[in-house]
Amino acid sequence: MAQIELAGKTYEVDEDGFLQxxxxxxxxxxxxxxxxxxxxxxxxxxxWKVINYLRNYFQQFxxxxxxxxxxxxxxxxxxxxxxxxxxxxxxxxxxxAGLSKPTGCV
Amino acid sequence: xxxxxxxxxxxxxxxxxxxFVKDMKQAAEKSPMAKDLISQLELSYKxxxxxxxxxxxxxxxxxGGGVIGRYSDRPDLFPAVQHFHTMRVNHxxxxxxxxxxxxxxxxxxxxxGSGLTNMHGSTGDAILLGMKTDQLQPCFxxxxxxxxxxxxxxxxxxxxxxxxxxxRCEWACxxxxxxxxxxxxxxxxxxxxxxxxxxxKIKVSACPNDCVASIARSDFSIIGTWKGVIRIDxxxxxxxxxxxxxxxxxxxxxxxTKCMEWDGKTLKIHDGDCNRCMHCINLMPKALRPGxxxxxxxxxxGKAPILEGALLSSVIVPFMKLxxxxxxxxxxxxxxxxxxxxxxxxxxxxxxxxxxxxMRVFLRAxxxxxxxxxxxxxxxxxxxxxxxxxxxxPDEIAKEVK
Numbered sequence: 001m002a003q004i005e006l007a008g009k010t011y012e013v014d015e016d017g018f019l020q021x022x023x024x025x026x027x028x029x030x031x032x033x034x035x036x037x038x039x040x041x042x043x044x045x046x047x048w049k050v051i052n053y054l055r056n057y058f059q060q061f062x063x064x065x066x067x068x069x070x071x072x073x074x075x076x077x078x079x080x081x082x083x084x085x086x087x088x089x090x091x092x093x094x095x096x097a098g099l100s101k102p103t104g105c106v
Numbered sequence: 107x108x109x110x111x112x113x114x115x116x117x118x119x120x121x122x123x124x125x126f127v128k129d130m131k132q133a134a135e136k137s138p139m140a141k142d143l144i145s146q147l148e149l150s151y152k153x154x155x156x157x158x159x160x161x162x163x164x165x166x167x168x169x170g171g172g173v174i175g176r177y178s179d180r181p182d183l184f185p186a187v188q189h190f191h192t193m194r195v196n197h198x199x200x201x202x203x204x205x206x207x208x209x210x211x212x213x214x215x216x217x218x219g220s221g222l223t224n225m226h227g228s229t230g231d232a233i234l235l236g237m238k239t240d241q242l243q244p245c246f247x248x249x250x251x252x253x254x255x256x257x258x259x260x261x262x263x264x265x266x267x268x269x270x271x272x273x274r275c276e277w278a279c280x281x282x283x284x285x286x287x288x289x290x291x292x293x294x295x296x297x298x299x300x301x302x303x304x305x306x307k308i309k310v311s312a313c314p315n316d317c318v319a320s321i322a323r324s325d326f327s328i329i330g331t332w333k334g335v336i337r338i339d340x341x342x343x344x345x346x347x348x349x350x351x352x353x354x355x356x357x358x359x360x361x362x363t364k365c366m367e368w369d370g371k372t373l374k375i376h377d378g379d380c381n382r383c384m385h386c387i388n389l390m391p392k393a394l395r396p397g398x399x400x401x402x403x404x405x406x407x408g409k410a411p412i413l414e415g416a417l418l419s420s421v422i423v424p425f426m427k428l429x430x431x432x433x434x435x436x437x438x439x440x441x442x443x444x445x446x447x448x449x450x451x452x453x454x455x456x457x458x459x460x461x462x463x464x465m466r467v468f469l470r471a472x473x474x475x476x477x478x479x480x481x482x483x484x485x486x487x488x489x490x491x492x493x494x495x496x497x498x499x500p501d502e503i504a505k506e507v508k
Binding site: 089 | 162163165167168169170175177189260261295299300301302303447452
């Protein structure tokens, strides 16, 4: 288990950098962590829209939503999603939203 | 003599066959990662348990796939393989490389990774095995600069692959190489940015020999075929008859549909009963050739067992002419993927979805007619069910008969 320090606070993360203690998530965490996912500067309203959607879905169902569902519910396409989160929705967006690491096929 | 540290793996070096253990030991002489990999594998064999954690999520900028995360669960014992990520590199269609390109690929890999490769994985990609997280982006940048790109991984369109087709083979009924390349370029987005319920594979075989086993290994199989009769060169038949080949025993008797007749002089083929198994053409390549009008049969739903059992692809279009820019083919692929993406559950392959919702639902959704070629034999295998409104009631039929 690794630890990272962001904005003066210490967090437990797994080897891919996903937050381990989900209740420690905060908006400050997401903002301070953003640069590691190739997002420069302040998170925009569009970033928050995706992050909040992911968090709500995760709280409701306990898993990350399928990508098609994200695009459909938020009315954005894949290109836009990758513009917002250059490392991708599974890696970048879920990490900032403080979700457990999505399980996917390899 | 010093006792070997890998007695179990050593057994795999025996025999006259190539051995991955031999290769790995050779690589271990200069690569610490390969060395620890051998040690970890020996431990896995000893304890009968894998020592990789379940897949991690790593990647390169702008791509959601192409890299598969791997971490050792015993980094205390094998620090060099603590990270051991795999990179999939899109292979050139038909696997035609120049030695220069291969050298370049290996040089890049020696610089950034373990030096171990798997040429090629079952998707067709060149697989680069074992790299650390901090090397991902620099390695990808070097690959890009040299003209390589990553293949598909995860719940995405996987790298399409094709047999060598017209590059080397006279039976090619379609240009499998061009189709594969065209589809690869057309679907870059779907390959690099995973958005599907699960993986989706497209494979192209240029004739029914199906050398890339597309029928068993791909969700969307394109297999070259012909319309009309098998072309017979009687002069060459005479030559075969005069040779060691026993035409009756080895050709006609082994024909699965028994559609051939041989009277010792003339070969007759009842083409209507031929199921294009290629047996006779393979045995007498000089005398028999596929028919003149060429195209492809499109099949869907093949997969290996993971969540459900294995499935072979089923015919959905008996014959499609395939010529650039392949608009009809691409439209069909798009319609199928849209339907699957819309209705598929997480980790449900296309074949499983068709099985769950029914072939008739699938056909209606993608706008294809039910045709006799979809059924193995009339009444014995009716997996294409009629819609209730299509079925005439007995009194209606009676009226028509009158």
